[in-house]
Amino acid sequence: MWLGAAAFAAALLICAWAPASAGTPDPLENLPAINPIELRVPAAGIDANVQNVGTTDDGSMDVPSNFSDVAWYSPGYKPGEYGHAVFDGHVSNVESAAVFFYVEDLPIGASVYITGDDGTTLKFVVTDRESYPLDATPMDAIFGPTDWPEVVLITCGGDWHADAHLFDHRTVVYASLVGIA
Numbered sequence: 001m002w003l004g005a006a007a008f009a010a011a012l013l014i015c016a017w018a019p020a021s022a023g024t025p026d027p028l029e030n031l032p033a034i035n036p037i038e039l040r041v042p043a044a045g046i047d048a049n050v051q052n053v054g055t056t057d058d059g060s061m062d063v064p065s066n067f068s069d070v071a072w073y074s075p076g077y078k079p080g081e082y083g084h085a086v087f088d089g090h091v092s093n094v095e096s097a098a099v100f101f102y103v104e105d106l107p108i109g110a111s112v113y114i115t116g117d118d119g120t121t122l123k124f125v126v127t128d129r130e131s132y133p134l135d136a137t138p139m140d141a142i143f144g145p146t147d148w149p150e151v152v153l154i155t156c157g158g159d160w161h162a163d164a165h166l167f168d169h170r171t172v173v174y175a176s177l178v179g180i181a
Contacts, residue, residue, distance in 0.1 A: 031149070031180060033080035034116025039070050039087060041153075043110040044102035046070075048089070050114075061143075063088055067098035070153075076143055079114045079122050080177065083145045084152045091155045091167070100155035104131070104171045112151060112175045124151050124175035131157050137170045149177040 036050045052074040053062035064071040070089040077083030089100035112124040127150075132138065142152055151174075158169025 031080050031122065031177065032116070032118070032120055033078040033149075034114065034118065034120050034122060036072050036079050036085075036087075036114045037117050038113075038115040040113040040115075041103075041106065041110065042113075044100075044106055046099060046102075048099050050087070061086065061088055063090065064099075067093050067096075070099055073143070077145075077149075079116070079124075079151055080149050082147065082149055084143060084150050084174075085114075086143055086152045086154060088154045091157065091171075100153065100171075103153050103155050103173055104129070104157055106153075106173055110175075112153070113181050114151065121181040122149075123178050123181040125178050126173055126175045128174040130172045130174075132170050132172060134158075134166070134168050134170060137172070142172060151175050151177075 038048065039050055040047045048068060048070045051064050051069050051071045053064070053071040054073070054075055056062050061073050062071060067090045070087045073086040077085045079085040089103075090098035091100050091103075092098050106126050106129060108126055108128070110126040112126065113121050114124070115121040142154065153173040153175070155171050156167035156169070157171035158167050160167055
C-alpha cells in the first residue's frame with residue numbers, strides 16, 4: 001500500500017512541477033503571497049494559529065509563546081513567495097506532546113495548508129523530511145531562496161539533554177506549493 005501512496009505522491013509532484021507549454025501561462029505563477037494566520041497538516045493532526053516572530057537576542061528564530069500555536073518567521077519569505085517560508089513549533093513540553101510532535105512522521109506527499117489573513121488558503125505537499133544534528137543544521141538553506149514557493153516546518157528532535165535543556169537534532173520538513181486549496 002505504501003508503494004502505491006508513494007507512487008501517487010511522486011506522480012502528483014511530477015504533474016505540479018511539469019513546465020507549462022510554450023505560450024501557456026503557468027497557473028501557479030500568479031498565486032498570491034499571504035500573511036499566514038492558520039497552518040493545517042491533517043496527517044499530523046495539526047490545526048494551529050500562526051504567531052508572527054522575528055529573532056531572539058542571539059539571532060535565532062523566535063518560537064511560539066505557547067505549545068499549541070506555530071510561529072512564522074515574518075522577516076523572511078511569505079507563503080506563496082519564491083523562497084522558504086519558515087514555520088517552527090514546539091515538539092513537546094514537560095507534560096505532553098506539543099503542536100509539532102508528529103511532524104517527524106509526516107510522509108512524502110502529505111498536504112500542508114496555510115491560510116492567509118485575506119482568506120486565501122495555499123496547499124503545499126511534503127517533498128522531503130530531514131533530521132539534522134543541532135550543530136550541523138543548514139540554516140542558510142532552511143531560510144534561503146528557492147526556485148519555487150516552499151514552506152519549511154522545523155522543530156526539535158533527537159535526544160533530550162536535560163543538563164543543556166535542549167534536544168540534539170532539528171527535524172525539518174520541506175513542502176512545495178501545488179495550488180490554492
